[in-house]
Amino acid sequence: xxxxxxxxxxxxxxxxxxxxxxxxxxxxxxxxxxxxxxxxxxxxxxxxxxxxxxxxxxxxxxxxxxxxxxxxxxxxxxxxxxxxxxxxxxxxxxxxxxxxxxxxxxxxxxxxxxxxxxxxxxxxxxxxxxxxxxxxxxxxxxxxxxxxxxxxxxxxxxxxxxxxxxxxxxxxxxxxxxxxxxxxxxxxxxxxxxxxxxxxxxxxx
Ligand SMILES: N[C@@H](CCC(=O)N[C@@H](CS)C(=O)NCC(=O)O)C(=O)O
Numbered sequence: 001x002x003x004x005x006x007x008x009x010x011x012x013x014x015x016x017x018x019x020x021x022x023x024x025x026x027x028x029x030x031x032x033x034x035x036x037x038x039x040x041x042x043x044x045x046x047x048x049x050x051x052x053x054x055x056x057x058x059x060x061x062x063x064x065x066x067x068x069x070x071x072x073x074x075x076x077x078x079x080x081x082x083x084x085x086x087x088x089x090x091x092x093x094x095x096x097x098x099x100x101x102x103x104x105x106x107x108x109x110x111x112x113x114x115x116x117x118x119x120x121x122x123x124x125x126x127x128x129x130x131x132x133x134x135x136x137x138x139x140x141x142x143x144x145x146x147x148x149x150x151x152x153x154x155x156x157x158x159x160x161x162x163x164x165x166x167x168x169x170x171x172x173x174x175x176x177x178x179x180x181x182x183x184x185x186x187x188x189x190x191x192x193x194x195x196x197x198x199x200x201x202x203x204x205x
Pocket of ligand 1: 010011033050
């Protein structure tokens with residue numbers, strides 16, 4: 001299979017981590033977002049939303065949306081399990097993953113879209129929106145730190161897709177939005193060290 005992505009961008013990174021966890025071979029195809037390659041007519045045929053990642057399956061079909069791609073990979077290669085093994089776990093892991101997407105990723109996204117890098121690209125930014133989303137991200141870090149006092153991993157007592165969504169979001173926030181968790185958030189940093197020490201995550205930072 002082929003994965004279309006770009007550098008360390010966070011949505012393709014989720015898929016790369018899952019591919020590595022499951023030991024799946026694939027060909028990486030870089031789509032230069034800064035050159036606008038994701039808006040070419042060829043790319044739009046694969047993904048009308050004009051975004052990476054896109055997965056091209058071995059039989060030449062296309063899938064987009066990082067988590068949808070990860071679900072496909074889990075169905076093809078069930079081990080190690082990342083999405084849940086019974087009805088309750090499936091619900092629980094989905095719940096936590098959705099919370100990270102809707103409550104944290106959305107705020108990081110707002111900070112990115114209204115931050116200095118995007119402004120330099122010539123887009124209109126709203127500094128007040130960034131102020132609010134930055135505060136929301138810092139508040140969510142506090143919440144995570146409190147929750148991770150009780151558990152090693154985010155949910156289900158083991159590494160799951162929710163950890164993948166969280167690490168890619170937090171690393172993007174740190175490296176691209178200057179949204180660093182405070183050093184005093186020891187549980188969050190312990191979790192960060194635990195997750196980034198995995199071969200699948202470490203190699204793809
Ligand atoms: N919901 C999509 C989001 C994909 C997405 O926003 N990808 C970013 C890179 S991380 C992208 O392609 N950005 C280019 C653009 O929006 O123009 C997913 O989970 O795959």
